[in-house]
Amino acid sequence: MIDLPVVPAVQNQRKPDWLRVKLPVGKEYAHVRGLVDTHKLHTICESGNCPN
Numbered sequence: 001m002i003d004l005p006v007v008p009a010v011q012n013q014r015k016p017d018w019l020r021v022k023l024p025v026g027k028e029y030a031h032v033r034g035l036v037d038t039h040k041l042h043t044i045c046e047s048g049n050c051p052n
Helices: 027-038
Strands: none
Touching: none
16 A cells, blocks of 8 residues: 555635626516526526526
């Protein structure tokens, strides 16, 4: 058996604030959201559990 060095785990760090995007609001967003829901579609962010 080969002995390998133990490397301490890196603690998870929070993503930088600039990486987060404010969610859109307003009539246009509501219209698009309605179309997506009506046609039982989903977005890549929903599928990937995006933090935004």
